[in-house]
Amino acid sequence: MKVSGVHYLVGQGIENIWKNRMMAFASFCALLVSLVLVGISILAYQNLDSMIGGAESQNEVIVYLEEDTSADEINRIGNEIYQMQNIADVMFYSKEEAYQDWEDQMADYGILFESLGDDNPLIDSFRIQVQDIRYMNKTVSQLEHLDHIYRVRAPYDFVAIVTQLRTILTWVMSALILAMIFVSIVIISNTARTSVYSRREEIQIMKYVGATNAFIRLPFFIEGMITGFFAGCGALVITWVVYDAVSGVLQNQVALLSVIGVGSMIRFDAIYLPVAFAYLLGGALLGAVGSALSTRKYINV
């Protein structure tokens, strides 16, 4: 095909949008709604997941050591724990430190400490954060099998709640996102089909006068791509506004903040590039493929 031909087809694609502006607008809306539905669902999932992740990292397993464990042995145990799987962080918390912290906390009750004299009733411990709380059980039982361990204390209730929450979230959001994707496909393919249907005569005549299939499809493809691209722009703006509004509301809720860890809400600044990229590319691709595919029915004359 000559360059003039390509030029003509691109021009035709743009011209068609104007000539069929009602259908083009319908496609634009269908794509916009689809993109926003799917986009916001995914972002909501990621945020909730990140919040749960934030809560998760607050887990703390405490390993109390037997009394009279030597410094060498403490060192060895520390290393051993550090090399275990599923350990994010290990910190030795000596009984002296513990005592000091305790004393600071209880500064108003100095009298209490006087009675203790030099006796430190506390014991050495390791404070551990696990990487994945789903495997906390296994990690705890491994810790219990180490030498010189007096007791292991794990936040089981916390783990149970968080794990459950995450499972529910994953299921609900996956179902929601899948439903949104399904709805989007239905909307887009219906609009594209209607759009092509309204021009079936044009397509048929093109076939009769000897147009190649590529020639017939390309304007639809370009049309869909341009419409999809603008729908992507629109979806980006809408998402941005909604996102800012929602995170604004949440950040003002101090009570909520402490519960769900709003601190771990993803900032839009941090993700707007990939989000914009996904919207524009997704929009253009969906628009192009959607309308090109729906020409298939009328192209076989």
Place this chain on the structure above:
Amino acid sequence: MVELKDVSVTYSSGVDALEHINLKINDGDFVFVVGASGAGKSTLIKLLLKEIDATSGTVTVNGYQLSHLKKKQIPELRRTIGIVFQDFRLISKMTVYENIAFVLRVIDAPRKYIRKRVPYVISLVGLQAKANSYPTELSGGEMQRVAIARALVNDPALIIADEPTGNIDPELSYEIVDLLRSINMQGTTVMMVTHEHELVRRFGGRIINITEGQIVFDDIMEGSDDEFLEELEISRISENLENPENLYHES
């Protein structure tokens, strides 16, 4: 040139639409194809356009042996054929000019050529004044003239018209047939399908009668009304055709 050798078409529904058809239409011929409704006339046209394939036999159109033609080559074949439908099939969103120019754009013709060729064929069918009108602003006869101009614009070797006068007043039908005959006189093969025996009798020429999927008559008949034909000979459209240079103008 069109040649069918022992061609049969059976639709998947089991209908034998054409049976053992032998037919040859030479370059430059003008033929009427007549026959009752359901006789197989449109099936014959679909066959020539390779919209359907013959169940048996061989079909040759403008040098293409259709059973050997790949799907990808169908556009190539169709560019040698101009087609006119009973219901015009103009694109309502496009003006007369655009409806015709569209065909040349589809086959990737140079713009310069399009700008010359389209006004020329518009003048051949006598619609200079309507070039910028939309189909809805035209009469049936005018719409069919646009359709004929569209079929003609690509300078096809063969023009096929499937009941081109079916949706037009009888008076105007003669004008349409006359236009097709004038085009034929310039060398284009024309095959016109029609129900209207009156029309055929008046014009005469080669007549093919298809009945129940078979050719029952294929011969030349004299026109019945010489006076009428003479009148048409001097009509405006024929005049235009004899001096096409006079018609050329930039739009």
